[in-house]
Every structure is written in structure tokens, then in C-alpha cells.
Amino acid sequence: MKLGKRFLTLAFAVTVGLCSYSYANASGGHGHWSYEGEGGPEHWGSMSKDFAACSEGKQQSPINITATESADLADIKFDYKTSELHILNNGHTVQVNYDSGSSITIDGVQYNLIQFHFHTPSEHTLNGKYFGNELHLVHKNDKGELAVVGVLIEEGKENPAFKAIWSNLPKKSGDKKDVKVAIDASKLLPETKSFYRYSGSLTTPPCSESVNWNVLKTPIQMSKKQIDAIQKIMHKNNRPVQPMHDRKVTADSITH
Numbered sequence: 001m002k003l004g005k006r007f008l009t010l011a012f013a014v015t016v017g018l019c020s021y022s023y024a025n026a027s028g029g030h031g032h033w034s035y036e037g038e039g040g041p042e043h044w045g046s047m048s049k050d051f052a053a054c055s056e057g058k059q060q061s062p063i064n065i066t067a068t069e070s071a072d073l074a075d076i077k078f079d080y081k082t083s084e085l086h087i088l089n090n091g092h093t094v095q096v097n098y099d100s101g102s103s104i105t106i107d108g109v110q111y112n113l114i115q116f117h118f119h120t121p122s123e124h125t126l127n128g129k130y131f132g133n134e135l136h137l138v139h140k141n142d143k144g145e146l147a148v149v150g151v152l153i154e155e156g157k158e159n160p161a162f163k164a165i166w167s168n169l170p171k172k173s174g175d176k177k178d179v180k181v182a183i184d185a186s187k188l189l190p191e192t193k194s195f196y197r198y199s200g201s202l203t204t205p206p207c208s209e210s211v212n213w214n215v216l217k218t219p220i221q222m223s224k225k226q227i228d229a230i231q232k233i234m235h236k237n238n239r240p241v242q243p244m245h246d247r248k249v250t251a252d253s254i255t256h
Contacts, residue, residue, distance in 0.1 A: 033205050034092075041239050044205050054207035060242035061200030061213060062123035068196060068251035076149070076193060076214060077105040080113065080186040087168055088176035092204060093117040093237055094169060094230060102185060104139055104147065106212065111139030111147040113185060120231045122152055123203055123238045124215050131219060132227040134238070135188060136203075146202075147212040151189060156221030161187035166226055171233055190218040194252040203239045217252075 033039045033047060045055020054060070083099035095117040102113040115138050122134035133153035140146055164181045194217045201209040 035235075035237050035239075044207065047205070051205040051207065053201065053209060054205055057201055057207055057209050058245045059199050059201055059209045059247060060207060061203050061211065062125075062239060062241050063198065063200065063244060063247075063249070064125045064128060064241045065196050065215065065249055066127055068249045070251050070253040073195075073197065073250065073252045074107055076195065078186060078189065078193070079103050079105070080184065082182040082184045085164055085168060085177070085179040085181050085183050087165065087170060087179070089170035089173055089233065091173035093119065094234060096165065096183070098185065104149065106147055106214070109141055111141045111145075111212075114138050114140055116185065116188070118230055118234070119203075119238045120227070120234050120236065121238055123241075124150055124152065125241055126152070133222065133230060135220075137185060137188075145210065145212070147214065149189075149195075150213065150215040152216070152219040153222050153227070154219045155224050155227055158223035158226060159221055162222065162226060166229060169229060169233060188220070190216055190220050192216075192218045194218070196249050196251050198247055198249045200247075 033044055033051075035041065039047070041054075044051050045053070080102040081099075083102070086097040086099075088095050088097070095115055097115045098113050100112065103110050104113070105111070117136055117138070119134045119136065120132065122131035124134060125131075131152040131154050135151040135153060137149040137151070138146065139148065161184075164179070164183055168177050168179050170176060196213075196215045196217060198213050199209075200211050200213040201207050202211060
């Protein structure tokens with residue numbers, strides 16, 4: 001998939017050692033963005049010229065996934081290793097920074113896994129349906145371009161793959177923990193990895209575009225207790241769905 005112009009490396013300025021998929025507090029000189037009130041999503045575009053894409057962009061995320069074009073897309077090749085747990089609450093999300101050495105390959109291009117984080121409820125919707133949570137696994141290639149894998153999370157059985165993460169959820173903004181326990185991002189994915197693909201953006205300021213989005217079709221499950229645990233910390237941290245404009249979503253037609 002050709003993404004057009006490269007994603008600006010500005011989003012990768014590291015603050016206090018955090019990998020910033022712009023989820024570190026972006027307030028320096030911009031005002032404090034949030035998910036409600038004066039700093040809410042409807043105001044992001046006017047808070048700073050650096051955030052203009054949030055209101056002016058034509059390829060914004062998230063979206064409501066409805067009509068799609070089917071195609072036999074090449075599998076996403078997941079090559080995830082284990083990582084120690086580096087978890088933080090940056091005031092906008094609970095984020096896990098991942099040790100180096102894990103990657104995905106899309107159409108022959110390798111993207112390295114940097115971090116993953118959570119939104120509650122989900123940001124993407126399927127035919128208007130929201131899910132309890134959404135997991136975003138954020139990857140970057142050697143050119144500074146982003147590919148994000150979105151995993152929808154529905155209420156169901158307790159998910160043991162998240163036990164170590166949920167046992168160490170940082171409850172307050174600014175809290176972070178480094179725990180000598182192995183986590184495996186591959187265990188956080190559904191068994192079936194067919195996907196929806198479209199060109200979008202960061203879902204937080206500066207809302208930079210040309211992000212390669214891959215939302216897995218099959219949700220995973222978490223118990224109500226697990227979903228409630230992160231909702232209690234983050235409350236509501238999902239950006240509303242954005243207009244499609246002239247974009248199309250491609251649905252992988254083969255079940256993997």
C-alpha cells in the first residue's frame with residue numbers, strides 16, 4: 001500500500017524517554033488537549049497551528065468501518081519477541097513501551113514495534129458498533145513511516161494474556177513502572193489475523209496523516225472486570241469517528 005507523503009518525524013520527539021506516538025503530553029506551548037471540555041477533540045484543530053490537521057485533514061482517524069473493497073492482500077507478517085514490561089500512564093492512555101527486536105512486515109516493508117496502548121471505549125467502530133476497548137500496536141519503519149495494528153476488544157472471557165499488564169496498571173498520570181516480567185505481544189492478537197486497511201492519521205494531536213492503518217477483523221475478548229479496570233483509570237479516551245472523504249477501506253478477502 002502506498003501511503004503518499006512520509007509521516008513527519010516530529011511525532012517521534014522523545015519526551016522524558018517516552019516513545020511518543022504523540023501520546024506524551026503535547027501541551028508545551030499548545031494548551032492542554034484532552035477528551036472533553038475546552039481541550040476536547042472538537043477543539044484540537046484550533047489549539048495550535050501544529051494541530052491544524054485535526055480539523056483540516058482529509059485522512060483522519062478513527063473511522064466507522066462500513067462498506068469495503070475486497071482484495072487478496074498479502075498477509076501481515078508478525079515477528080514479535082518477548083519484552084520486559086515498561087508501562088506508564090501519560091495522562092492520555094496506558095502505554096507499554098516495547099523492547100527492540102519485534103516487527104511486522106507489510107508488502108515487504110518492515111515496521112518495528114515501538115509501543116502499544118489502549119483506548120476505552122474503542123475508537124474504530126464496525127457498522128456503528130463500539131467495543132469495550134481498543135488496542136493499538138504502533139510500528140515505525142526506517143523511513144519514519146507509521147503502521148498501526150488495531151485490535152478490537154469485546155466483553156467476554158477473562159484474557160490471561162493481559163494478566164501481567166493489568167496487574168501493574170499505573171493509576172495516576174505520570175506513573176510508570178519497569179517490571180522484570182516477560183510479556184508477549186503476539187499473545188494479544190486474535191488467532192485469525194485478516195484485516196481492514198486504510199490510510200489515516202494519528203488519533204491524537206497533532207493528528208498527522210499518512211498512517212498505514214490495519215484493523216484486525218476478529219475481536220479479542222476481555223472480562224467485564226478487565227474492561228472496567230482500565231476504564232476506571234482512563235475513563236473515556238477515544239476520539240470520535242472522522243469523515244471518510246474520498247478514502248476507501250480495503251478488506252482482506254482471505255481468512256488467515
